[in-house]
Amino acid sequence: MKKLSFRYKIGILALASIFVAIVSCQEEYDPDLVTYPEITVDGFSPSEGYPGSIVTITGSNFGDRFEAAKISFNGELVTDFVSYQENIMEVRVPQGATNGKLSVQVWTHVKDSIGSYAVKQLPKMDSTKAENGSNITFPGDVVTIIGSNFGIDATALVITFNGTTAEIVSIQDNEIKVIAPEGFATGYIDLTIGGSTVVGSTVMINPTASGDITPYFLANTGVVDAQGGGFGFSEDSGTGRYRILSEPWITNSAGKNKSGIGGWGREQWNGREGYICWETWGNTPVDNGIIYQPTSFALPVGSYTITLNYYSETQMDSSVYLEVAAGGNGIPNLANISTALASVMLYNGATIGETSPSFAGEATLDFTVETSQVVSIGFLGNLKGRDSKGNYFLGKWIKLVKN
Structure with a gap:
């Protein structure tokens, strides 16, 4: 087998160095890059939701580096990119978002407002009680949750007893009735809606649990x-x-x-x-x-x-x-x-x-x-x-x- 000459060795090393440099440039995020193509934004949906909800933004020339994007809801920056592609991105509405304009920036290209987004007020649970009027709840009991901003669509929210999903019997904007699930562990009731979870303030006790x-x-x-x-x-x-x-x-x-x-x-x-x-x-x-x-x-x-x-x-x-x-x-x-x-x-x-x-x-x-x-x-x-x-x-x- 022939041995490579010193000159060839130097040539191979040089090519390798050039390849590494090219890869490094592709991998590196440079916020000052100005030659990236102008972005277009076709729209976004939905136009309203709760903090934690997913909003889909469509357009072109977004690239494939979410680090290059700055999305803000009335000035509150997005920290959670669910997915990011050349022509579509999915983001979660940040917890501090308020009603106002939705802004998109990719690299140095800015769309100051692509429309208005309405942030819904999260539900509030003021009290929870079982049929006996206390927080001692047997599986199968109907539990009443009193509060506000629940809406009237039972399919839009999930109620859990310390992680165990409960069946919703009825719903009004200020009252929800659920059935305490079998085998639930003593703990708090959680209400999840539109990507956000609200935790109740009352511990619901399952007296049938061992201990x-x-x-x-x-x-x-x-x-x-x-x-x-x-x-x-x-x-x-x-x-x-x-x-x-x-x-x-x-x-x-x-x-x-x-x-x-x-x-x-x-x-x-x-x-x-x-x-x-x-x-x-x-x-x-x-x-x-x-x-x-x-x-x-x-x-x-x-x-x-x-x-x-x-x-x-x-x-x-x-x-x-x-x-x-x-x-x-x-x-x-x-x-x-x-x-x-x-x-x-x-x-x-x-x-x-x-x-x-x-x-x-x-x-x-x-x-x-x-x-x-x-x-x-x-x-x-x-x-x-x-x-x-x-x-x-x-x-x-x-x-x-x-x-």
Whole structure:
């Protein structure tokens, strides 16, 4: 094989350098280039829309470099070129656009106004609420969105619940009704129209989703925080160490073992005020005492776990049960406890007539709802009274989880 001479090598290198230079000139964007052909603009459409809408501009000699183009809507420059070709370009109306002239510049050729573009006012969502009047929304519920500038064309917009598309039932310029979609995740409602998305200000809660559903179905639960603490159960007005739990808790007469009050205790020695509390010192027994509350809505079909954090000096001849029962009318007494959906006896290992051994920790109760229904969750107490060193039970917080 012949070897290339030094002269030929130099020639090839020179040609390569010229080729690179030509390619570089073609690739480079030079805003001062004045020899590019004059552009023509035939028109644009549509002539109105929302920020984020796509506008198509037709003409000739646009070239193929969108960097050479400056498109402005009443002075607001376009930052999003959807497509760009020799005779057609598609751009998104910038968010700050206002009514006024549409201007086109390619290289140094300027068309100061190719017509007027009308920017529509974006919709505004003032409030969203479910059929029950709250932001707790079951899949299948009709949700009403109140606001303005919605228009009357349901096909022009898309409503999503945290990304899941909802069916629009009806639309007016100031009200939209949609059906909450199956399986949506708790979050905000979004309204998308003409390329722009408006985010609602109200979180729509799906109580059928798995996880901690305590705030949606129960109230006055001890307010569990990340460390397992909280602010305590609230009580009806009054003074003294013992009182009655506030609504929605319901305490029967047997549960009010301190001369018509009881079921709630101020026990600051244990770190905070406000506990579900039964104490039988002073020979004040509890005989089928019941404290319960019904769920605020029907629980969806599924399996659930109740977790209770509590302290107990309950003695071996006494008992406290955590129960859940069908319906909203209470939990069964000891003789009928087998009719409950589920129950668990809490610690009762203290020696009779003593305050030890004791227990501090959590108990769980699993149950299943076969048909959607309201259930009652509560406590059943049968605690012997003693003049001193009686029984003592203290509930710190309770929570409900859908599995």
